[in-house]
Amino acid sequence: MGACAVIIFREVLEAALIVALVLGASRGIPQRGRWVLAGIGLGLTGASGVALIASSATRVLSGDAQALLNAAILLTAVLMLTWHNVWMAAHARDMKAEFTAVGQAVSSGARPLTALLMVTALAVMREGSEAVLFLWALATGENSGGALVLGGVLGAGAGVVAGTLLYRGLVRIPLRHFFSVTSLLILFLAAGLSAQAAGFLNQAGWLPALGNNLWNTSGWLDQHSLLGQLLHILVGYTARPTGIQVVFYTLTLGLISALMLYQRLRQHRRTAPTAVPRRPSVHPA
Amino acid sequence: MASMPGKEHALRGWLCVVMAVAATWAGAAQADVLLTLHAGQFEPSLLEIPAGTKTRVVLRNQDGLPAEFESESLSREVLVPAHGEVAFFVGPLDPGQYDFFNDFNHAVKGQVVAKSLAGGH
Numbered sequence: 001m002g003a004c005a006v007i008i009f010r011e012v013l014e015a016a017l018i019v020a021l022v023l024g025a026s027r028g029i030p031q032r033g034r035w036v037l038a039g040i041g042l043g044l045t046g047a048s049g050v051a052l053i054a055s056s057a058t059r060v061l062s063g064d065a066q067a068l069l070n071a072a073i074l075l076t077a078v079l080m081l082t083w084h085n086v087w088m089a090a091h092a093r094d095m096k097a098e099f100t101a102v103g104q105a106v107s108s109g110a111r112p113l114t115a116l117l118m119v120t121a122l123a124v125m126r127e128g129s130e131a132v133l134f135l136w137a138l139a140t141g142e143n144s145g146g147a148l149v150l151g152g153v154l155g156a157g158a159g160v161v162a163g164t165l166l167y168r169g170l171v172r173i174p175l176r177h178f179f180s181v182t183s184l185l186i187l188f189l190a191a192g193l194s195a196q197a198a199g200f201l202n203q204a205g206w207l208p209a210l211g212n213n214l215w216n217t218s219g220w221l222d223q224h225s226l227l228g229q230l231l232h233i234l235v236g237y238t239a240r241p242t243g244i245q246v247v248f249y250t251l252t253l254g255l256i257s258a259l260m261l262y263q264r265l266r267q268h269r270r271t272a273p274t275a276v277p278r279r280p281s282v283h284p285a
Numbered sequence: 286m287a288s289m290p291g292k293e294h295a296l297r298g299w300l301c302v303v304m305a306v307a308a309t310w311a312g313a314a315q316a317d318v319l320l321t322l323h324a325g326q327f328e329p330s331l332l333e334i335p336a337g338t339k340t341r342v343v344l345r346n347q348d349g350l351p352a353e354f355e356s357e358s359l360s361r362e363v364l365v366p367a368h369g370e371v372a373f374f375v376g377p378l379d380p381g382q383y384d385f386f387n388d389f390n391h392a393v394k395g396q397v398v399a400k401s402l403a404g405g406h
Binding site: 003007054055062063064066067130133134137138199200202203205209212213218223224239240242 | 349350351353357358359360361362363364366367369371372373374389390391
């Protein structure tokens, strides 16, 4: 029962933490709960689909196809998170106002909500498919037993609790810094997911490794310990990365930061002319 | 006259089949390595593969639970359903030992042993 609880916990934890970040990032947006719930629903449907395909086509399932599917899901999530962060940077001024203003800004565009719905759905789908496959085998196979199912339920519950704790922690951040913090968290989340995608593309033979085990910090922090795992999910901690993972991580981090900075500057320039007449005394001539 | 394109199609079809078979043979000549998961254990637990070449590993799960072959040193993560089979590539590797485990049960472990064909170290 314990082993089963641990497996389900780890799968649910990753999805729950990402959903918590999404909920944080969409704070103040009207009807975001509905969007996130829809994302979870879509994700579960997708997870069941993937699990069904994986278990029915047992003889033809290839490791390469699995890796490519994972990479595609991860890279789509990275794109959506990029879109969200860049949009937020472009509306940084509105964000500094009250939350109702944010709500209005977003409801006029409703765009980052679509992105966040997609991210929720993709995270739940990727992690959920393994959990569904596992629970399905428990429910139908020779291993069926109440204790194992109970373990699965307990594991899932613990994962949801961890996600709730993260959300509660996020909400305590003062409003002034709130969106800066969530944007920063999402920036690192995206970089970590991108590095994972690079690992899968290398596994499928689409990218060179550029050096296996570029460094090894497993002695210092085991990636499979609880802390290692939390950091793996949130900021992409990898104890033994390949070169291509480091390249993807750095590029994603740099690219999203550059896009955010560009949006900030553009917004600053747009509002600059209105600032001049406010201070006529500085330039009396 | 009207039957000509049909014959051509049939011929082309056969050619495709012959080529596919030939390709399969060529693939088989590189000898897949079989790794079985049975009664919660990897068999063999020391999986020998030639160093310096890309090797296709076929993982056969004979148990009733899904498993995930994972290795940090090989940077591989491959899911195999209950009573399922999955093929993936490993290498080319430097001679040495590479740990792997079942991500759904960390007590289930094994090692890939990459040996150089020259019979050296």
